[in-house]
Amino acid sequence: MTKLKNKKFEYITFTTVLFLVFFGLIVLYSASSISSSRLYDNPIYLFVRQSFFCLIGVLLAVVISFIPYKLYSKFAKYIFIVCLMFVVVTAFAGRISRGASRWMMLRGVIFQPSELMKLAMIIYLSKVITEIKGDFENKENLFRIMMIAYIPTLVVALSNLSTGIILFIISTSMIFIVSKKKLIFLFIITLIVVAYLFASPMANLLSSAGLLKNYQVGRILAWKEPENYPDIAYQTLQGLYAIGSGRISGRGYLKSIQKSLIPEAQNDMIFTILCEELGMVGAVAFLVLYLILIYRIFYISFRQKEISLMLLTFGIGVHIALQTILNIGVVTNLLPNTGVTLPFVSYGGSSLLVMFMEIGIVMSVVRYERVDNE
Amino acid sequence: MKIFGKKEKKVSGPESLIKRRLLLVNIIIAIIFVLLGIRIYYLMVINGDYYNRVVLSQRQISYNSQVLPSRRGDILDSDGNLLATSIKVYNLIIDPKVITSTKDNRYVNATIDALSDVYDYNRLELRNLIEEKSDKAYIRYARKISKEEKEKFENYRDKKNEEYKKLGVNDRINGVWFEEEYKRYYPNDTLASNVIGFVNGDGVSVMGLEQYYDAELSGVNGRKYGYLGDNYELESVSKKAIDGYNIVTTIDQRMQRICEEKINEWKNGEIGSKSASALIMNPNNGEIYAMASTNSFNLNDPRDLSDLDEEYVKEVGKENIWFSRWKNIPVQDTYEPGSTAKIVTYSAAIDENVVKSDEEFECKGFIELDDGEHKWRIRCVNRNGHGHLSLMETLTKSCNIGMAEMAEALGANTFIKYQKTFGFGQFTNIDLPNEANTSKFVHNESNIGRTDLSTNSFGQNFNCTMVQLAAAFSSAINGGKYYEPHLVKRIENQNGTYIKQIVKPILRKTISESTSKYLRESLFETVETGTGKFAQIKNRNIGGKTGTAEKLPRADKNYLVSFIGFDDKDSPNLVCYVVVDQPNLEGEAQASATFATKIFHDIMKEVLSENE
Numbered sequence: 004m005t006k007l008k009n010k011k012f013e014y015i016t017f018t019t020v021l022f023l024v025f026f027g028l029i030v031l032y033s034a035s036s037i038s039s040s041r042l043y044d045n046p047i048y049l050f051v052r053q054s055f056f057c058l059i060g061v062l063l064a065v066v067i068s069f070i071p072y073k074l075y076s077k078f079a080k081y082i083f084i085v086c087l088m089f090v091v092v093t094a095f096a097g098r099i100s101r102g103a104s105r106w107m108m109l110r111g112v113i114f115q116p117s118e119l120m121k122l123a124m125i126i127y128l129s130k131v132i133t134e135i136k137g138d139f140e141n142k143e144n145l146f147r148i149m150m151i152a153y154i155p156t157l158v159v160a161l162s163n164l165s166t167g168i169i170l171f172i173i174s175t176s177m178i179f180i181v182s183k184k185k186l187i188f189l190f191i192i193t194l195i196v197v198a199y200l201f202a203s204p205m206a207n208l209l210s211s212a213g214l215l216k217n218y219q220v221g222r223i224l225a226w227k228e229p230e231n232y233p234d235i236a237y238q239t240l241q242g243l244y245a246i247g248s249g250r251i252s253g254r255g256y257l258k259s260i261q262k263s264l265i266p267e268a269q270n271d272m273i274f275t276i277l278c279e280e281l282g283m284v285g286a287v288a289f290l291v292l293y294l295i296l297i298y299r300i301f302y303i304s305f306r307q308k309e310i311s312l313m314l315l316t317f318g319i320g321v322h323i324a325l326q327t328i329l330n331i332g333v334v335t336n337l338l339p340n341t342g343v344t345l346p347f348v349s350y351g352g353s354s355l356l357v358m359f360m361e362i363g364i365v366m367s368v369v370r371y372e373r374v375d376n377e
Numbered sequence: 378m379k380i381f382g383k384k385e386k387k388v389s390g391p392e393s394l395i396k397r398r399l400l401l402v403n404i405i406i407a408i409i410f411v412l413l414g415i416r417i418y419y420l421m422v423i424n425g426d427y428y429n430r431v432v433l434s435q436r437q438i439s440y441n442s443q444v445l446p447s448r449r450g451d452i453l454d455s456d457g458n459l460l461a462t463s464i465k466v467y468n469l470i471i472d473p474k475v476i477t478s479t480k481d482n483r484y485v486n487a488t489i490d491a492l493s494d495v496y497d498y499n500r501l502e503l504r505n506l507i508e509e510k511s512d513k514a515y516i517r518y519a520r521k522i523s524k525e526e527k528e529k530f531e532n533y534r535d536k537k538n539e540e541y542k543k544l545g546v547n548d549r550i551n552g553v554w555f556e557e558e559y560k561r562y563y564p565n566d567t568l569a570s571n572v573i574g575f576v577n578g579d580g581v582s583v584m585g586l587e588q589y590y591d592a593e594l595s596g597v598n599g600r601k602y603g604y605l606g607d608n609y610e611l612e613s614v615s616k617k618a619i620d621g622y623n624i625v626t627t628i629d630q631r632m633q634r635i636c637e638e639k640i641n642e643w644k645n646g647e648i649g650s651k652s653a654s655a656l657i658m659n660p661n662n663g664e665i666y667a668m669a670s671t672n673s674f675n676l677n678d679p680r681d682l683s684d685l686d687e688e689y690v691k692e693v694g695k696e697n698i699w700f701s702r703w704k705n706i707p708v709q710d711t712y713e714p715g716s717t718a719k720i721v722t723y724s725a726a727i728d729e730n731v732v733k734s735d736e737e738f739e740c741k742g743f744i745e746l747d748d749g750e751h752k753w754r755i756r757c758v759n760r761n762g763h764g765h766l767s768l769m770e771t772l773t774k775s776c777n778i779g780m781a782e783m784a785e786a787l788g789a790n791t792f793i794k795y796q797k798t799f800g801f802g803q804f805t806n807i808d809l810p811n812e813a814n815t816s817k818f819v820h821n822e823s824n825i826g827r828t829d830l831s832t833n834s835f836g837q838n839f840n841c842t843m844v845q846l847a848a849a850f851s852s853a854i855n856g857g858k859y860y861e862p863h864l865v866k867r868i869e870n871q872n873g874t875y876i877k878q879i880v881k882p883i884l885r886k887t888i889s890e891s892t893s894k895y896l897r898e899s900l901f902e903t904v905e906t907g908t909g910k911f912a913q914i915k916n917r918n919i920g921g922k923t924g925t926a927e928k929l930p931r932a933d934k935n936y937l938v939s940f941i942g943f944d945d946k947d948s949p950n951l952v953c954y955v956v957v958d959q960p961n962l963e964g965e966a967q968a969s970a971t972f973a974t975k976i977f978h979d980i981m982k983e984v985l986s987e988n989e
Contacts, residue, residue, distance in 0.1 A: 180398035221547050231480040247420045247428025260432055283421045301403050324406050335416045
């Protein structure tokens with residue numbers, strides 16, 4: 004059995020991402036114009052910034068794709084520990100300064116360490132799971148995995164619930180695919196489905212038991228009946244109006260009415276403007292691009308011979324899928340409002356760059372893929 | 378089942394657990410994507426038209442056109458002090474549609490509590506209103522709230538909502554907002570009320586300068602509205618409100634105050650009268666400095682009748698009382714002037730040279746007129762006759778017989794010509810509304826009989842207004858120049874820039890310079906030695922003429938007494954006219970011009986004391 008380097012450039016992933024980035028920027032140009040004008044007195048300010056981030060991101064992905072993954076996977080533990088430290092520091096600093104607890108300043112650049120935490124956890128977890136050979140019967144192994152998978156999740160969840168949930172689902176699904184256990188996962192999924200379906204009665208029950216505060220119950224009720232809570236659900240409601248009013252073919256590019264009513268339309272709510280302007284046709288086109296990207300990554304994962312690489316690419320695929328699902332789920336009000344960005348389209352540097360790094364890693368995995376020569 | 382292959386790090390085969398689980402995750406994700414697709418289809422295709430309508434109607438609500446109120450101009454006195462001004466106030470708007478918009482009614486109690494806590498409004502009433510009109514979005518619940526009161530509510534609301542939030546309670550104060558408006562405010566309450574007039578709550582001006590200069594004072598309201606621009610971007614356009622102009626009046630606040638004080642002192646004094654009025658004007662340009670009557674009212678509350686007995690109000694009727702209070706007597710009331718009008722006959726006779734300065738008159742107490750068939754007598758003031766009189770004495774002693782003789786000598790046509798020249802029977806065109814029309818109350822060449830001519834000559838049998846007589850008198854003493862009496866000298870915009878300067882030119886010549894000079898001498902003598910002695914002021918060469926007229930119907934024996942005079946016989950700068958209507962005495966006891974003369978004296982003394 005000889006090992007041959009694949010040396011393939013992963014065109015499908017790369018091209019799909021370029022399409023998403025390109026069309027995403029076109030949508031962002033329209034969606035960000037109001038915020039740009041209001042905040043910076045320059046309607047293309049945010050667009051130019053985002054274009055710059057995208058350019059950096061694409062270059063970053065290409066550069067990473069040429070670096071053998073094995074070269075830095077050795078340092079997975081240290082990357083993980085450094086990220087965890089950042090997360091802890093920002094969580095506590097954030098506690099003290101009350102507010103911007105998700106952000107930290109690094110050399111004058113505002114950075115969100117929890118975004119990087121996702122990638123660091125995927126890398127480290129895939130390494131450790133491989134090391135313990137999937138043996139969760141051993142208590143020591145189990146404890147180690149639990150620590151790696153859920154300590155960062157808890158720390159992040161303290162200040163940013165949605166990122167905590169994303170970390171939880173990514174790590175749990177990574178454990179899930181190698182674990183022999185069934186019941187525990189079935190239990191978790193059942194719990195999630197039940198909680199989802201019976202959110203309002205449960206919220207009322209918990210609040211009468213004194214376990215939930217009124218405003219938390221209000222949020223859940225506002226999610227279920229947004230039209231009855233127009234102030235709490237303002238953003239959701241305006242987003243729904245935007246999506247719905249796009250109908251099949253959309254109002255037309257640059258013709259959004261709702262973007263002046265939706266605050267920060269270029270961030271988490273960008274999909275609503277996309278729907279309003281480009282209609283069902285545009286929305287489906289974007290969904291198709293995401294599906295191509297996600298399933299291409301899953302396919303790459305599926306064909307890996309090495310468990311660590313399989314887990315790594317699987318984790319990345321789950322991450323991108325999850326962000327997409329959560330974002331669209333929130334704006335269509337299938338899920339309660341949490342701040343999740345839409346991959347490659349929403350405005351924002353940290354999450355965008357991390358996503359590009361992940362794409363770079365996937366491309367690198369393909370480039371240095373071992374091909375069995377039988 | 379094997380998960381890890383031989384080399385422990387390799388996937389064992391396509392059927393291994395890890396691959397099956399991976400596929401399972403893929404399927405779950407695929408299902409979720411299908412659900413998302415269905416949701417999007419549901420929102421965009423099935424409900425798309427509904428959402429589109431919401432978006433369009435929302436745009437209309439948030440960009441509904443809105444009135445930007447214009448500010449009514451100020452009314453200023455001659456020194457630039459405010460007589461009437463506009464202050465910004467707020468209307469409290471309740472929006473029941475918003476208040477009842479949630480299922481848990483989170484706004485209802487909090488908002489009702491807030492309104493009753495801050496403004497003491499009745500909770501039950503508010504609740505009923507909000508429930509009954511829950512489909513309405515605009516109810517003007519309170520009008521003309523001050524800025525302080527508005528801010529009181531806003532601060533309360535913000536603080537309370539913050540508290541609710543902290544407590545984790547859903548309740549919020551919402552659906553109450555304030556609409557800007559201007560309220561007319563009169564800083565001096567009653568001062569010159571009958572001249573200034575007022576503006577009703579609904580913005581309609583009533584009486585006075587407010588009404589006469591309404592076009593200049595009112596501005597044009599602006600409007601703010603939104604529209605969908607070229608790029609379907611919402612744009613808001615506002616047409617700015619154009620504020621009204623300020624008017625600068627000729628009113629001298631000090632003189633106005635003195636006049637009001639003196640006539641009210643008289644009215645509330647020992648004798649008193651039905652009413653009393655006074656006006657001061659500049660004879661040399663027609664500017665009116667003061668115009669007062671005892672029926673003044675509070676401009677800030679013109680309909681307040683709380684000082685009156687309820688029974689009385691019911692009996693007379695609110696409207697009648699209001700109009701009698703709001704009336705500007707010197708412009709709107711007509712009466713027989715009496716002897717003050719003798720200056721017309723006197724100066725006409727001198728001007729026309731029908732009498733000579735050394736001419737002598739004999740008064741037996743009456744003259745006899747006959748038309749060939751009947752004979753009748755016209756009586757003099759002095760029933761026993763004045764006896765032997767010089768020309769000047771006919772005026773200083775106010776001899777009716779002398780006047781009648783002069784009118785005879787002038788002839789009816791010439792007499793009427795002078796009456797007209799002095800402005801009787803015509804509008805003075807003073808810049809105030811509702812000036813009385815006296816054209817029917819004077820005679821003309823074709824209907825004047827001999828008796829009419831005689832009685833007219835001493836101020837009876839025709840009616841005039843105070844302003845008419847004051848303007849005529851002014852021209853008679855200023856060298857014969859008739860100026861239109863007026864109250865506004867300048868119109869400016871709200872930055873104080875002149876828009877229009879109002880100067881009234883000489884309208885016509887009434888008598889010659891020399892006649893006027895002789896008249897001043899005669900009026901001075903009247904005060905020095907004649908009927909007007911009570912008008913004397915130390916070190917001042919006051920001139921003037923008394924007047925007593927029996928009101929119609931004569932049988933009632935009611936009198937109107939007056940005095941008109943000026944400050945200096947050589948160069949008159951002020952003319953003051955006082956009319957006392959029906960002193961509170963029985964019959965002929967009323968007929969004493971002294972009442973008016975004394976008021977004139979008091980006014981002029983105080984006015985001049987500070988002019989020094």
